[in-house]
Amino acid sequence: MSRRSGILEFAILGLLRESPMHGYELRKRLNTSLGVFRAFSYGSLYPCLKTLVANGWLIEESGGAAEDPLAAPLTGRRAKIVYRLTAEGKEHFEELLSQTGPDAYDDESFAARFAFFGQTSRDVRMRVLEGRRSRLEERLEKMRASLARTRERLDDYTLELQRHGMESVEREVRWLNELIESERSGRDRRRSPSAPSGDDAAQQDTSGETGGLPRHRDSTRPDPSDDTAT
Amino acid sequence: MSRRSGILEFAILGLLRESPMHGYELRKRLNTSLGVFRAFSYGSLYPCLKTLVANGWLIEESGGAAEDPLAAPLTGRRAKIVYRLTAEGKEHFEELLSQTGPDAYDDESFAARFAFFGQTSRDVRMRVLEGRRSRLEERLEKMRASLARTRERLDDYTLELQRHGMESVEREVRWLNELIESERSGRDRRRSPSAPSGDDAAQQDTSGETGGLPRHRDSTRPDPSDDTAT
DNA sequence: TTCGTCATGTAATGGGTTACATGATTAC
DNA sequence: GTAATCATGTAACCCATTACATGACGAA
Numbered sequence A, B: 001m002s003r004r005s006g007i008l009e010f011a012i013l014g015l016l017r018e019s020p021m022h023g024y025e026l027r028k029r030l031n032t033s034l035g036v037f038r039a040f041s042y043g044s045l046y047p048c049l050k051t052l053v054a055n056g057w058l059i060e061e062s063g064g065a066a067e068d069p070l071a072a073p074l075t076g077r078r079a080k081i082v083y084r085l086t087a088e089g090k091e092h093f094e095e096l097l098s099q100t101g102p103d104a105y106d107d108e109s110f111a112a113r114f115a116f117f118g119q120t121s122r123d124v125r126m127r128v129l130e131g132r133r134s135r136l137e138e139r140l141e142k143m144r145a146s147l148a149r150t151r152e153r154l155d156d157y158t159l160e161l162q163r164h165g166m167e168s169v170e171r172e173v174r175w176l177n178e179l180i181e182s183e184r185s186g187r188d189r190r191r192s193p194s195a196p197s198g199d200d201a202a203q204q205d206t207s208g209e210t211g212g213l214p215r216h217r218d219s220t221r222p223d224p225s226d227d228t229a230t
Numbered sequence C: 001t002t003c004g005t006c007a008t009g010t011a012a013t014g015g016g017t018t019a020c021a022t023g024a025t026t027a028c
Numbered sequence D: 001g002t003a004a005t006c007a008t009g010t011a012a013c014c015c016a017t018t019a020c021a022t023g024a025c026g027a028a
Helices: A007-018 A023-031 A042-054 A087-098 A107-115 A122-153 A156-184 B007-018 B023-031 B042-054 B087-098 B107-115 B122-153 B156-186
Strands: A058-062 A081-085 B058-062 B081-085
Touching: A007 A023, A007 A042, A007 A081, A007 A087, A007 A107, A023 A042, A023 A081, A042 A058, A042 A081, A081 A087, A107 A122, A107 B156, A122 A156, A156 B107, A156 B156, B007 B023, B007 B042, B007 B081, B007 B087, B007 B107, B023 B042, B023 B081, B042 B058, B042 B081, B081 B087, B107 B122, B122 B156
Parallel strands: none
Antiparallel strands: A058 A081, B058 B081
């Protein structure tokens, strides 16, 4: 039962839940779709995949066109290894998703969780959002206290750094407030698009009632060929 | 020459530059004044101190009760091992400060540098701020590109996460713009990159005046006594 | 043919935490 | 005298990176 981190394991299971993939593609997805905040290297990915297989959460399927298995794999062609989530893996992922222990509200852990909110039930989403918020509010308290204590001894730049840091946290709290509000009011209705680009007509805001907020990719085409074409 | 990280080493040298301290207090300073963004444990601190001593950048002064009673008047607690920056250590710190290699613009590395801007010459400050900004702008480019490529395949939550992430980066860029602006207008009389070593230009240099940074009061000698309180 | 990308892996190393072990000093 | 804080350290582990090693495949 080697535990191999939280985040990487979690993210792998979450991505494979959508569709089977091989390692190379998995990494790309980790570092683009999810990886705005985190980048993983092969040196962590492949060993992690191995332990996940060992735990029975994934199975390796030799790649799509299983040409001839006669060709000795040791010296011959190296087959793609497609990983697929097992039933146990699915179960395990659900379990991880619903765990709202204190670890779940760390920066990275929260971000990973949030990235899979589309596969998360509403009450768990609420718990996570609120847990994150209260975590940040604790942080703010500490920062304020520390600042009050040391303000005089700090030079302008240190002060400015702290001020900016606090503002960032406050800003995230406001963001969470909006999200929580929008979860409460039932549908995912984000604030008016603050992005200056006028090009996001594609998603919500269809008269207040969308099909539902998660909007997973229905009729998912597992198209493992051209993801993230450069 | 064990290289023992960048940040921790850097921060220790920077803090000890202001005044000698023992490990316990050093850690508190790391985790409050500086540690808004980063927390270190004794398990990293003490070994690091050892290697810094081994490198000749610090010396241990066994605290002995003989230390000036003015140095720690409030608690009266005498330290066991007080670390003091050597001349070589000072020199090494200056060298680190003026290094503006690509590593210097990482999140944590930049924050640590910024925290010691009070001991940094203006031209280095400018280089660091601008370096950081262009680093962030690269990051933004990548995020935008990635988002443009994958927008259709992402569910609302992932999209929202990315949007929020980008906004955070954009916000930091604006912050940097203000800082750079205020450095420029702060006092642009003379650049004088010629011979900064002639005078001890490092210690004070509170050049701010009216730059746009919050108005400061002079942070003269930080009394190395109590950081305590709650 | 050679180069760039796809694709999988391992060994060495790095940078850090946790848990543990020890003891001095102060506050009550 | 005992509990809390101050104070210093070590050993075991954790998670991930870097650099390396291998090899297939398509395109120039």
